[in-house]
Amino acid sequence: MVGGVARGRTSRRRWWGSNRSRRADTEGCSMTRTLILAAHGGGDESDANAVLRKTAKQVAEQIGFDVGLAAFRLGEPLWRDALRTTAGDLAVVVPVMTSEGYFHGLLAEEVQAAGLAVPARFSLTAPLGTHADIATLAGDRLRALIGAYDLDPQRTVAVVCGHGTPRHPESRRATVMLALRLARQKRCVSCIPAYLDEDLHIEDAPRRLRGYDLVVLPFLIGGAYHATSDIPQRLGLSAKEADSAESPSGLAAARLDDRWIVCDEAIGRLPGIERIIAALAVEGLSEGAGFEDSPPPPRGVLADGDNHRVRLGTRRSRLAMWQAAHVAERLRERGVDAEIVALETSGDRDLTRAIAALDGDAPFTDDLDEALRRGEVDLAVHSLKDVPLALSSEFDLPAILPRGAPGESVVSRDGRRLADLPAGAVVGTSSPRRAAQLLSLRGDLVPVVMRGPVDDRVRQVRQGQFDAAILATAGLVRLGLEHEIAESLSLDEFLPAPGQGALVVQVRRADERVTRLIRALDDAPTRAAVTAELAFLAAFEKLEGVAAAAWATMAAGLRMRARLIALDGRILWDGVVRGDEPEEVAASAIRDASRALAHASLATGVHA
Incomplete structure (x- = not known):
C-alpha cells in the first residue's frame, strides 16, 4: 500500500490509500469522487447532524463530486463505517471541526487506517475552523449584530467562545487566532478569547469586562446545545430572540447591568459556511495533483516529509x-x-x-x-522568569507557551493561612520580591532564605524547618502538589514576578x-502579557533596595497591575495601566512609577 503527502498554502493536507495513479485524470479516464464531511456529532446534535448530511449532498453536487455524505464520531454513520465503505477512486474528507485538536487527531488515525484497508485514495483537509475565511464570516456577523442592537463599537467587546480542553492545545490556539484576526478588523474596541472548559471561562467574561457591551460569538461548528443553552445560561441570559430577515440578531440577548450581552448562534451554523466547506474540498482535491505517491508518514515525521x-x-x-x-x-x-x-x-x-x-x-x-x-x-x-532580560544576541525565544497559574500560594506546616500565622513565624522564600510583599502584609513575620526545588521546599516545611513558605502556584500544580496549598494569595494583593507561570523555549x-x-508553540496573548511585565522589570531591575512585581492580562486590551516595593515592605508605587500594545502599557507604568520614586527621592538616575 502506498500513499502521498501534500502540503497546502496554509494548512496541512494528507493523502493515504491505494495507488490509483494520477494518470487516470491526465489521460481523460473518469474517477469517482466522494466528499465526506466528518464531525463529532452526538445525541444532542441530531438536528445539526441532519443539517450536515444535507450540506454534504449540496456541496458535493455544486463542486462536481459524485457522492456527498456526512459521518460522525457519535452518530450514524460512524467515521470508521463511512470511510471503510467508501466506493470509488478518491475520497476527500473535510473535518467539520474548529481545530487540529484531540478529535481531529482521532479522525486522522481513522482516515489513515482506511487508506490501508480499502481500495480507495483519501485526502484529509485542514479543519473547517482554521480556514482564513472563517474570520471574514465572523467579522461580517459581528458587524451585523453591532448594527442590529445599535451598539457603540467603541464600547463593545467581542468574545470568541471556544470549547477549550486540557487534552490538546490546538483547541485553545484556534480560538486565540480567530480572536486576534477579528481584533485586526477593528469592528469593535477589542476581541478576546474565552472557553467552556478553560480559563477565561465564558461565565467570567461579563465580570472581567464591566462597562462594555458584549457580543459573544460561539466558535463551535455544530454546537447546538452549547450555543443555544449552555453559553446563554452561563452568561445569565434567558430571553430568546429569533433571527429575522430584516435584522440579523443574536440567538439570545438581554440588557444586564446597563449593558447589552448578545450571544450569537454557532459560527458553524452561519450562512456562508457552505462556501468555505466547498473551498476546502476543492483545495483538498487540487492539492493532490502533481504529487507522486510515497509511503504514508510514520509517527515522528512532519507532513512535508x-x-x-x-x-x-x-x-x-x-x-x-x-x-x-x-x-x-x-x-x-x-x-x-x-x-x-x-x-x-x-x-x-x-x-x-x-x-x-x-x-x-x-x-x-x-x-x-x-x-x-x-x-x-x-x-x-x-x-x-529564570531567563535573563539581556538575552545574548546569538539566542532567540520563538515560543512562549500558554501561561499556567501566575500567582503565589502559601504552604504551611499546619495548614494555616497567611493571616493566621503567629507573630514571629518563619516563612521561607528565595525571592526578595516575595519577602518584601510579605513584610508589607505582615511585618511581624520573619522571611528567611529557602533554597532547593519546589518539592524539596515543601518537604522542608513539613519537617519543621520553616513555619510556612511562599511558592509559585504553577509549580505546585504541575507537580501535583495542590493538596499542600493552604492559601492561594490574591493577585492584586500579592503580585507575582514578571513572567511567572510561563514557559519559554530558547x-x-x-x-x-x-x-x-x-x-x-507560541501563544500570542501570553507573549503580549509577559512582554509588558518584563519591560517594566527591566526599567528597575538594577535599582538597589527595590523589588518590582507585575501581572498583565488580555481583556478588552492589555491590563497590567505593577508595583515597586522597598525591601523593608514599604509600597513605593502601585498602579494599574491599560493599553493596546505591550510597549505602550509598560511605558505608562514605568513613567508613573519613576515619577513616584523621584518624588520620594528614591530613584536617582532611573529613567522611564
Missing part, C-alpha cells in the same frame, strides 16, 4: 523535567520527535546562598546556554530549522 528529531535541554529538577516533557509532547503532536537531555546549572549546584547572591546573571540557564552554543542540544526549556538564532518547528 522531512524527518525531524530535536534534542531538548532542561534542568534535572522534577519541575524542570515536567516542563520539558510538556514541551516535548506538544512537539510530538506536531510530528517532531524530542529527546530530553537533562543538565545541571550553577544555580542547581549551589544551594547554600540566596539566589540574588549567586554568581552571574543567569544561574539557572548558564549551562544550558553553553550546551546550546556547543550544539549539544537544539533547544532549551526554561521558566520565563534556540540558536541561526538555527532556522528548529526555530520554524518551535514557533508553532
Whole structure:
C-alpha cells in the first residue's frame, strides 16, 4: 500500500490509500469522487447532524463530486463505517471541526487506517475552523449584530467562545487566532478569547469586562446545545430572540447591568459556511495533483516529509523535567520527535546562598546556554522568569507557551493561612520580591532564605524547618502538589514576578530549522502579557533596595497591575495601566512609577 503527502498554502493536507495513479485524470479516464464531511456529532446534535448530511449532498453536487455524505464520531454513520465503505477512486474528507485538536487527531488515525484497508485514495483537509475565511464570516456577523442592537463599537467587546480542553492545545490556539484576526478588523474596541472548559471561562467574561457591551460569538461548528443553552445560561441570559430577515440578531440577548450581552448562534451554523466547506474540498482535491505517491508518514515525521528529531535541554529538577516533557509532547503532536537531555546549572549546584547572591546573571540557564552554543542540544526549556532580560544576541525565544497559574500560594506546616500565622513565624522564600510583599502584609513575620526545588521546599516545611513558605502556584500544580496549598494569595494583593507561570523555549538564532518547528508553540496573548511585565522589570531591575512585581492580562486590551516595593515592605508605587500594545502599557507604568520614586527621592538616575 502506498500513499502521498501534500502540503497546502496554509494548512496541512494528507493523502493515504491505494495507488490509483494520477494518470487516470491526465489521460481523460473518469474517477469517482466522494466528499465526506466528518464531525463529532452526538445525541444532542441530531438536528445539526441532519443539517450536515444535507450540506454534504449540496456541496458535493455544486463542486462536481459524485457522492456527498456526512459521518460522525457519535452518530450514524460512524467515521470508521463511512470511510471503510467508501466506493470509488478518491475520497476527500473535510473535518467539520474548529481545530487540529484531540478529535481531529482521532479522525486522522481513522482516515489513515482506511487508506490501508480499502481500495480507495483519501485526502484529509485542514479543519473547517482554521480556514482564513472563517474570520471574514465572523467579522461580517459581528458587524451585523453591532448594527442590529445599535451598539457603540467603541464600547463593545467581542468574545470568541471556544470549547477549550486540557487534552490538546490546538483547541485553545484556534480560538486565540480567530480572536486576534477579528481584533485586526477593528469592528469593535477589542476581541478576546474565552472557553467552556478553560480559563477565561465564558461565565467570567461579563465580570472581567464591566462597562462594555458584549457580543459573544460561539466558535463551535455544530454546537447546538452549547450555543443555544449552555453559553446563554452561563452568561445569565434567558430571553430568546429569533433571527429575522430584516435584522440579523443574536440567538439570545438581554440588557444586564446597563449593558447589552448578545450571544450569537454557532459560527458553524452561519450562512456562508457552505462556501468555505466547498473551498476546502476543492483545495483538498487540487492539492493532490502533481504529487507522486510515497509511503504514508510514520509517527515522528512532519507532513512535508522531512524527518525531524530535536534534542531538548532542561534542568534535572522534577519541575524542570515536567516542563520539558510538556514541551516535548506538544512537539510530538506536531510530528517532531524530542529527546530530553537533562543538565545541571550553577544555580542547581549551589544551594547554600540566596539566589540574588549567586554568581552571574543567569544561574539557572548558564549551562544550558553553553550546551546550546556547543550544539549539544537544539533547544532549551526554561521558566520565563529564570531567563535573563539581556538575552545574548546569538539566542532567540520563538515560543512562549500558554501561561499556567501566575500567582503565589502559601504552604504551611499546619495548614494555616497567611493571616493566621503567629507573630514571629518563619516563612521561607528565595525571592526578595516575595519577602518584601510579605513584610508589607505582615511585618511581624520573619522571611528567611529557602533554597532547593519546589518539592524539596515543601518537604522542608513539613519537617519543621520553616513555619510556612511562599511558592509559585504553577509549580505546585504541575507537580501535583495542590493538596499542600493552604492559601492561594490574591493577585492584586500579592503580585507575582514578571513572567511567572510561563514557559519559554530558547534556540540558536541561526538555527532556522528548529526555530520554524518551535514557533508553532507560541501563544500570542501570553507573549503580549509577559512582554509588558518584563519591560517594566527591566526599567528597575538594577535599582538597589527595590523589588518590582507585575501581572498583565488580555481583556478588552492589555491590563497590567505593577508595583515597586522597598525591601523593608514599604509600597513605593502601585498602579494599574491599560493599553493596546505591550510597549505602550509598560511605558505608562514605568513613567508613573519613576515619577513616584523621584518624588520620594528614591530613584536617582532611573529613567522611564
